[in-house]
Amino acid sequence: MRVGLIGAGTIGTYLLDELSRKKDQDIRITSVFVRNLEKYQYLEERYDVELYTSVDEFLDSSIDVVVEAANVQAAKEVLPDVVSEKETVLISIGALAEETFLNEITEIIKAKNHRIHLPSGAIGGLDLIENVTEAGVIETVSLVTRKPAHTLLSEPTDETKVVFEGNAAEAIKQFPKNINVSIALALAGVGLRQTKVTLLADPNLDKNIHSIQVSGDFGTASFEIKNNPFPSNKNTSYLAAVSVLGTLKKMTKKINIG
Ligand SMILES: NC(=O)C1=CN([C@@H]2O[C@H](COP(=O)(O)OP(=O)(O)OC[C@H]3O[C@@H](n4cnc5c(N)ncnc54)[C@H](O)[C@@H]3O)[C@@H](O)[C@H]2O)C=CC1
Numbered sequence: 001m002r003v004g005l006i007g008a009g010t011i012g013t014y015l016l017d018e019l020s021r022k023k024d025q026d027i028r029i030t031s032v033f034v035r036n037l038e039k040y041q042y043l044e045e046r047y048d049v050e051l052y053t054s055v056d057e058f059l060d061s062s063i064d065v066v067v068e069a070a071n072v073q074a075a076k077e078v079l080p081d082v083v084s085e086k087e088t089v090l091i092s093i094g095a096l097a098e099e100t101f102l103n104e105i106t107e108i109i110k111a112k113n114h115r116i117h118l119p120s121g122a123i124g125g126l127d128l129i130e131n132v133t134e135a136g137v138i139e140t141v142s143l144v145t146r147k148p149a150h151t152l153l154s155e156p157t158d159e160t161k162v163v164f165e166g167n168a169a170e171a172i173k174q175f176p177k178n179i180n181v182s183i184a185l186a187l188a189g190v191g192l193r194q195t196k197v198t199l200l201a202d203p204n205l206d207k208n209i210h211s212i213q214v215s216g217d218f219g220t221a222s223f224e225i226k227n228n229p230f231p232s233n234k235n236t237s238y239l240a241a242v243s244v245l246g247t248l249k250k251m252t253k254k255i256n257i258g
């Protein structure tokens with residue numbers, strides 16, 4: 001499977017490293033869409049990829065799948081063109097947080113018979129949530145996310161601060177780099193307005209902790225994921241990058257779990 005990558009930052013570089021390590025892998029990144037050719041020139045030799053600054057040329061290159069790993073705004077801009085041409089893996093899931101845009105994208109993929117794959121990112125348990133939603137036996141989903149204070153606040157703090165309390169739709173508008181997980185939860189479960197989100201800035205924390213509570217006629221479920229962040233980008237949990245790789249691997253498997 002030939003992959004085109006949008007965004008060569010923390011997650012993108014992890015994927016480039018992992019997928020170039022074994023040359024016999026059946027998944028290879030071959031094209032990378034960047035904005036600044038000079039800045040990323042070194043990628044061509046290091047990873048044997050071709051760089052593109054035109055979305056059309058990138059999509060015309062010989063790729064089967066596009067992985068978006070840039071940011072919510074960039075994803076919104078390129079998504080209509082990308083999904084109309086290719087299968088897409090989207091990690092800036094917040095790009096799908098507006099209903100009109102989500103409907104527009106859904107129409108395109110239906111017409112083109114393409115799919116969008118949303119990795120589980122920095123959390124887990126989405127399989128359970130999706131199953132109980134499809135069966136109509138879910139009632140509530142809530143997420144409490146704790147992150148190191150300096151990743152959320154510009155001023156230092158001595159105590160834990162609640163920086164957001166509300167629903168997923170509002171959370172991603174205010175924190176597009178920090179709470180994509182809430183949109184994955186919302187899309188799998190009770191929706192953007194019904195998914196409750198609390199975001200805490202904790203000065204004594206060096207992990208990104210996501211606590212999820214689900215309830216309904218099926219029973220209850222609780223998940224807590226204590227993520228190690230990337231040293232180079234404390235906003236992003238290591239697991240988020242691992243989940244993109246996992247999604248790509250699942251796309252090549254004949255037995256799908258979950
Ligand atoms: N769903 C989830 O659980 C998670 C989602 N994320 C999201 O994943 C995305 C990527 O995260 P990171 O790799 O940590 O971010 P990053 O900031 O380290 O890297 C993003 C890269 O994309 C590039 N970029 C920005 N706009 C672009 C454009 N228009 N075209 C091409 N490249 C562009 C930047 O120059 C940078 O190299 C972010 O949106 C982040 O919020 C991160 C962690 C968890």
Ligand SMILES: O=C([O-])CC(=O)C(=O)O
Nearest residue numbers: 122178179180181208237
């Ligand atoms: O990496 C994380 O822990 C979560 C994150 O940034 C996001 O959901 O946008």
